[in-house]
Amino acid sequence: MGNKENMSTGISKLGEVMQFAFVPDDFDAAVKHWTQVMGVGPFFLMEGIHLEGMKYKGVPTDAVFDLALAYWGDLQIELIRPRDNHPSIYSGEYGAVSGLHHVCILVDDIEEAYRVCGEQGAQIVIEGSLGDSRVIYADPGSGPGGLVEILQQGEGGPGLFAMIKQAGEGWDGSEPLRSLG
Numbered sequence: 001m002g003n004k005e006n007m008s009t010g011i012s013k014l015g016e017v018m019q020f021a022f023v024p025d026d027f028d029a030a031v032k033h034w035t036q037v038m039g040v041g042p043f044f045l046m047e048g049i050h051l052e053g054m055k056y057k058g059v060p061t062d063a064v065f066d067l068a069l070a071y072w073g074d075l076q077i078e079l080i081r082p083r084d085n086h087p088s089i090y091s092g093e094y095g096a097v098s099g100l101h102h103v104c105i106l107v108d109d110i111e112e113a114y115r116v117c118g119e120q121g122a123q124i125v126i127e128g129s130l131g132d133s134r135v136i137y138a139d140p141g142s143g144p145g146g147l148v149e150i151l152q153q154g155e156g157g158p159g160l161f162a163m164i165k166q167a168g169e170g171w172d173g174s175e176p177l178r179s180l181g
Contacts, residue, residue, distance in 0.1 A: 010116075010120060011116055011117065011120055011122060011140060013116065014105055014112070014113055014150060015105035015106055015107055016105060017075075017103045017104070017105055018074075018075070018076055018105060018106055019075065019076035019078055019103060019149070020076075020077055020078070020100055021077075021078035021079075021101050021102045021103070021104060021149065022078070022079055022080070022097075022099075022100065022101050023080045023082070023090055023095065023096040023097065023101045024079060024096060025096050027066075027068075027079060027081040030079050031043055031068060031079060031176060031177050032176075034070065034077060034079070035070075035176035035177075036173075036176075038072070039173075040070050040071070040072045040077055040168070041070045041168060041171055041173070041176045041177075042070060042167055042168065042171055042174075042175055042176050042177065042178050043068035043069060043077075043176060043177050043178070044069050044070070044164050044167070044178050044179075044180045045066060045067075045068045045177055045178065045179050045180060046066065046067050046068070046180045047066045047179070048064055048066065048083065049064065049065050049066065049130065050062065050063065050064045051126075051127075051128025051129060051130055051135065052128055052129045052130065054088075054126065054127070054128035055126070055128065056086075056087040056088050056089070056125065057087075057123070057124075059087070061086050061087045061088055062084075063082070063084060063087065063088035063090065064083040064084055064086070065080055065081060065082050065083055065088070065090055066080070066081040067079065068081075068177060069161075069164050070164065070168055071164060071165040072168075074165075076104070076161065076164075076165075078104070080101070082095075082096075088126065089101075089102070089125055089126050089137055089147060094125065094139075094146075094147065097146075100146055101147065102137065102146050102147035102148060102149050103146075103147075103148055103149065104148075104149040104150075104151055105148065105149070105150055105151070106151050106152075106153060107150055107151070108152065109152065110134045110135075110136065110150065110152040113136060113138075113150040113152070114136065117136070117138045117140075121140075121141065122138040122139060122140040122141065122148070123138065123139045124136050124138055125137050125138070125139050130154075131154050131156070132154030132155055132156075133151060133153050133154035133157055134151075134152045134154075135149060135150065135151045135152070136149075136150050137149050137150075138150060
């Protein structure tokens, strides 16, 4: 396998992958696929999200998007619907793809995540905050996989994720897409 030194300094040392995220061309068809074919749900929809202080490659952007979250066991599934064509990871070179768009890891210290990404040469392509949560999306380069979302959750994050996960336990297929307002 790889040498131990690289393992201790790589991005993976920040945490385990807790989410797979997709930016489907057809959001509604993706919800239908995940809920009916895969049996994952219910998805909880958050509409009109704009990160505070959002920057794309260091430049402020007004990108707005919707997202829907559900759990497949312990793995969170996120479906994203861009609302506009402002510069972001949801348009242009990072736009909708047929497969996995990014993975997410949770951290306690976003500044440490910036440092580790810098050490590894990973470009920060999106950064911003939502309430007291802070997030960065790093492009680790041309290796396998796509972008890495690194999230330092605010006070309400763990409770929200727990509620969404609990809703999926024993889910009967009703209300496959629920609004979080």
